[in-house]
Amino acid sequence: MIHLALIGCGSISRDHLMALRVLGDRFRLIWVVDVDEEAARRVADEWGCRWTTDYRRVLEDPRVDAVDIATPHHLHAEMAVASAEAGKHIFLEKPMATTLEDADRIIAAADRAGVVLMVGYVFRYRPAFRRLHDMVADGRYGRPFLAHGLMEVYGPHFLAPWMKRKDQLGGGALFSAEGTCWI
Numbered sequence: 001m002i003h004l005a006l007i008g009c010g011s012i013s014r015d016h017l018m019a020l021r022v023l024g025d026r027f028r029l030i031w032v033v034d035v036d037e038e039a040a041r042r043v044a045d046e047w048g049c050r051w052t053t054d055y056r057r058v059l060e061d062p063r064v065d066a067v068d069i070a071t072p073h074h075l076h077a078e079m080a081v082a083s084a085e086a087g088k089h090i091f092l093e094k095p096m097a098t099t100l101e102d103a104d105r106i107i108a109a110a111d112r113a114g115v116v117l118m119v120g121y122v123f124r125y126r127p128a129f130r131r132l133h134d135m136v137a138d139g140r141y142g143r144p145f146l147a148h149g150l151m152e153v154y155g156p157h158f159l160a161p162w163m164k165r166k167d168q169l170g171g172g173a174l175f176s177a178e179g180t181c182w183i
């Protein structure tokens, strides 16, 4: 049984929690964190777990095996490095960080600590994308020099304030698919 702390109780956390329900025999959610006290309390009430507004508190708890980081992009590096240094395994929402240097820092911290680090590029596991990957990898189209992708998102046109700030979102369509296609 993996004892998990969820850091960030915003939009995507609902999908994570849905997955945790399905994987209930393997995961137990023991902490939820959000700077928005109401958001943290709501999930904690629903799941019967502890809540806090300070993620460092969960890193101090030796019962926590792993963290699920689902916060704005500019916080990923700080939280992931601190989690690795606390010996926690990490599922980190995409994108890894807002700069290459920060991404390298996260990888180095996870390597040093010997913890599992997984970045949530969930589309990579979709059958259509896997098939596309295999078609390119087996060489039948030669060596690609350009890829053009179009993603349509049908959803609420809601942008959290941090998604409108380049320093917090980071940049580029490949970097942050949802943010950029909604803008």
Ligand SMILES: NC(=O)c1ccc[n+]([C@@H]2O[C@H](COP(=O)([O-])OP(=O)(O)OC[C@H]3O[C@@H](n4cnc5c(N)ncnc54)[C@H](O)[C@@H]3O)[C@@H](O)[C@H]2O)c1
Pocket (backbone or CB within 6 Å): 007, 008, 009, 010, 011, 012, 013, 033, 034, 035, 036, 039, 053, 055, 070, 071, 072, 073, 075, 093, 094, 095, 120, 121, 122, 160, 176, 178
């Ligand atoms: N894989 C996907 O399909 C997918 C889809 C949507 C979002 N995401 C990713 O998930 C992450 C979160 O996106 P979202 O849409 O849920 O954003 P959101 O703004 O809805 O949620 C972020 C949450 O983090 C909380 N937060 C902010 N600072 C915090 C701090 N210091 N400590 C603890 N909590 C803090 C906010 O209060 C908010 O509740 C981003 O990395 C985003 O790119 C992935």
